[in-house]
Amino acid sequence: MNESRLQPLEAAKRFIADKFPYCQAAVMAGSVVRGEHTATSDLDIVVFDDKVESAYRESFIDYGWPIETFVHNLTSYKDFFKSDCERARPSLPRMVSEGLIIIDSGVACAIKIEADELLKEGPAMWSKDTLVTKRYILTDVIDDLIGSTNRAEEIFIANTLADKIHEFVLRTNGQWVGDSKWVVRALKQFDEEFAGRFVQAFDVFYRTGGKDEVIGLADEVLKPHGGRLFEGYSMGKGDRI
Structure with a gap:
């Protein structure tokens, strides 16, 4: 790891404080949280911000890390949960379920429970x-x-x-x-x-x-x-x- 890099959690906290200071919640996910990161791994961060009109994805390089953000308001993530589950590739539910809460105003736990329940249920069986x-x-x-x-x-x-x-x-x-x-x-x-x-x-x-x-x-x-x-x-x- 580059010596100028902050530790992952510290980098994520500073990044959120800088780029999304008014968000309701943020969750760090991906290989870093699972302890499987490599020299080329990035920080995956799901951001929940009720000021955002629609979901978007944006990449940054900050605090010595490539950082991938998945930004949602407090309803848009539900559509992504649904579409991910319909295609049987639950990318966003898995990120939220496995993720580490960085900041929370009281919504993150409920969203994580939604993700957990979807993952536990599994995909619909083929006809x-x-x-x-x-x-x-x-x-x-x-x-x-x-x-x-x-x-x-x-x-x-x-x-x-x-x-x-x-x-x-x-x-x-x-x-x-x-x-x-x-x-x-x-x-x-x-x-x-x-x-x-x-x-x-x-x-x-x-x-x-x-x-x-x-x-x-x-x-x-x-x-x-x-x-x-x-x-x-x-x-x-x-x-x-």
């Missing part, structure tokens, strides 16, 4: 039709990887397959999904052993080109739901005259 479509999509990507003989294309097919496998296994088990580094984190929260095999399978593929472990993993998550699906799949077919 039968959605599950069928997701099986079909995952099958299609598996077939693309099996049939490809172009290494450059295989790399990006595998990227897509990693995302689809992680989404399928988590959503069919009522779990939140992730993005980027949160793919592995979400899998670990669900099942450490499966997450280890997931990483191993894709590590083997990217190092050696071996596809068998990746394909086997995809088939494993599909099996409880009927396996691969191609023949008979239909979407948008209505009655025809």
Whole structure:
């Protein structure tokens, strides 16, 4: 860490006092709070300010830190909570739930409880039709990887397959999904052993080109739901005259 940097909490407190002195609450979240920060980590701060007309995001460099702010009034965060949960990636609820309260006029605890309850509830289960479509999509990507003989294309097919496998296994088990580094984190929260095999399978593929472990993993998550699906799949077919 840069010697000129303040400690994270002190930096966050000074930043809020300087940039948002009249806010109702502020919560510091992210890797610093979890004790997982690296040399390139920033400070993620959710600000609640009833003077703000609409939510916005803004980045700063201050007190030796890159600082990412997520600014809300006392109602806008609810729309973000809702949309995050509908897409099954609860970014803002997780930040608020895990976050450390920096300043509070009496609203932060109630908002954190809202976030906690949403996270505990989990995402809505897929409908039968959605599950069928997701099986079909995952099958299609598996077939693309099996049939490809172009290494450059295989790399990006595998990227897509990693995302689809992680989404399928988590959503069919009522779990939140992730993005980027949160793919592995979400899998670990669900099942450490499966997450280890997931990483191993894709590590083997990217190092050696071996596809068998990746394909086997995809088939494993599909099996409880009927396996691969191609023949008979239909979407948008209505009655025809």
